Amino acid sequence: MINMNDPETIAEASVLIVDDSRVSGRKLAKAVNSLGHHSKRVTGGAEALAVLHETPFDIMLLDIVMPEVDGYQVLNAMKSDAALRDIPVIVVSSLDEEIDSVVRAIELGAEDFLPKNFEPAILKARINASLARKRFRDRELAYFRDIDTLTRAAQVIEGGAFRPAELDIVDVAARNDPLGALAKVFRSLAEEIYDRERRADLTVRTLRGTLLVLAAGSIFGIAPALGRLASASDVPPLGLVFWSAVVAAVFCLSVSVVRRGLPRLKLRDFGFLALWAVLLGSLYQLLTVVISAHVEATMIALIGSSRGFMVFLLAALLALERPSLRRFSGLGLGFAGIAIVLLVKGAGGEGELLWLISALALPFLLSLHTLLMSWRPRHIDAGATVGVMMALSALFLLPFAMAQDALFLPSASFGQREVITFTLGVSTAVALVLALDLVATAGPVFASQMAYSQTLAGIAWGMLLLGESLSPLAIASLLLVIVGFWLVEPKRAGDDFRITLRMRDER
Structure with a gap:
């Protein structure tokens, strides 16, 4: 192939000789x-x-003069083929005999x-001159191709979402x-913009995630208190859970249908929905309802915060999110606070330890539920998904x-029974x-921190609705939980993250 580094001559070129005369071809x-x-x-x-189509x-x-396919036809075919025309x-x-043929060619x-x-010497001069022109043309074409590449890159950025690799x-x-x-310079600026937008995206995710953590956890936290109230009112647990599921289903599906119409479910969606x-x-x-009859709502709330640690371990094992020392420390700190309370509180009255241990099934089920939500069908809106599931x-x-x-x-x-049922649903x-x-x-993993806000809400609801109190040990445990929550951050945007720049016309 062409040696592009020699300015005087071009060595080791590959030459195709096309001649029907064996003597002339060998020469x-x-x-x-x-x-x-x-x-x-x-x-x-x-x-x-x-x-030519097999080897460069x-x-x-x-x-020129050959039987069947002559030199003119070869030239026509080559100049019509983008891969061969250059x-x-x-x-x-034979110059004296074929001058008109040469002009036509x-x-x-x-x-x-x-x-x-x-x-x-003539052969060498002709070959070197032709190859030198080809080298110049190749460089020129490569230059224009690279200009087109930069232009397309600019259009990608201007057009909206992009990743630097694209x-x-x-x-x-x-x-x-x-x-x-x-x-x-262009690549450096694009990477700088991309990194800045990723950091901004993380900030937005953190803010939005924190608000959702507080809101969802606060609402979830009322369930143990409602369960304890239902037990005091002799409401059958199975009946309470059944009717609250009906209320939740009717509420979610009604809102979803009004906003988006009937959900379009596919057969494969029912496996996820049934398991959930x-x-x-x-x-x-x-x-929740059964255990609430035997364990204080504030204790159930504290136990529930161990859900964060369980989700972290399961997510790391399933490679859903990348583990980090910061996250591990935060989740472990919160779990340690819960473990201390369980050990001290569980050593109390007869049978109490059994119910406390049973209560640990709640955060385990919640951790599975949190991971399951990662695989929910995205073509169904959240309201319809919850409605069908309930x-x-x-x-x-x-x-x-x-x-x-x-x-x-x-x-x-x-x-009171209907109020409890409706509120729970x-x-x-x-x-x-x-x-x-x-x-x-x-x-x-970050969503699992909803368990911590749920803990705070559960304690607050227990005090407000049931008049329960919080021991100094539980307060210390709660502080550990809050510090652990601070150490955990949302997952960072992955390789599929794209940024979108909104271009404004300068007037």
């Missing part, structure tokens, strides 16, 4: 080889075109001509000329509630919609 090949080039001989135009050549020596062609002719795009009775200007930036310097319905809408809700939960619970004779009928007077629905948005915004 050309010998002369070409003696100049230090590599040659290949073919005896016809059709064979020459086939070889730097130059061609072409006879290969220089030197026409080989040059008009068709041949670079030069060579008499069949050539001198080696600009594809690494090769242009490798040039040692002003265009390469411009590409380097069993874990959260049925088991978690039922356990409807499936109600269907799942219905036979059990009927078998236990726990399926009470709501009273038209809307007494609506609060569950709203909290789950917020939680889905939170996972999509900040990732499952």
Whole structure:
């Protein structure tokens, strides 16, 4: 191939010789080889075109008069093919006999001509001159291609969302000329903008995620207090969970249909929705109500904050998010505070330790629920997703509630039982919609910190609705939980992150 570094001569070019005369072809090949080039001989135009499509050549020596496919047809085919049109062609002719043919061949795009009775010096001059022009043209074409690359990169940025890798200007930036310097500056500015927008995105995710954590956790935290109130009012746990699921389903689906119309469910969506319905809408809700009858709401709230540590471990094991020392420290600190309270509190009355240990099933189910939300069907809005899931939960619970004779009928007077049921259903629905948005915004690990705000809310609701108090040990544990929450940040934008620049016309 062409040696682009030699300014005087061009060595080791690959030369295709096309001549139906074996004597003339051998003479050309010998002369070409003696100049230090590599040659290949073919005896016809059709064979020459086939070889050109298989092997790259730097130059061609072409006879005009050949049977079947002559030199004119070869030239026409080459100049019509973008992959072949820039290969220089030197026409080989008997100058006195074929002068008109040479003129026609040059008009068709041949670079030069060579008499069949050539001198080696003439051959060398013709080949070097043609290759020098080709080298200049190749550089010129490469320059314009690189300009087009930079132009496309600018259009990508101006057009909206982009990632630096999509600009594809690494090769242009490798040039040692002003265009390469411009590409380097362009790439540096693009990467700087991208990094700045990623940092801004993290800040927005943190702010939005924190607000969602506080909102969803505060609403979720009322469930243990409601469960304890229901137990005091002799409301059957299965009936309470069933009717609250119905309320949540009707509430979410009604809002979703009004806003977006009927949800378009696919058959594959029901596997996720059914599993989520069993874990959260049925088991978690039922356990919360049952355990609330035996464990103070404030204690359940404290135990629930261990959900963050569980989610971190599961997410790291499933490679959903990248673990970090900062996150591990924050989650571990919060979990340590909960463990201390459990050890001290669990050593109390008979049977209390059993219920405290049973209460640990709640954060475990919540951690599975938090991870499941990462795989929710994105073509269904959050409200419809929660509505369908809670409807499936109600269907799942219905036979059990009927078998236990726990399926009470709501009273038209809307007494305390109905208030508890309605409040539990609506609060569950709203909290789950917020939680889905939170996972999509900040990732499952950060979303698991909702357990900490849920802890604070659970303690507050327990004090407000049930008159419970918080021991000094629980207060110390709560402080550890808050410090742990501060150490955990949302997941950073991944490789799929794109930034969008809003261009404003300067007037």
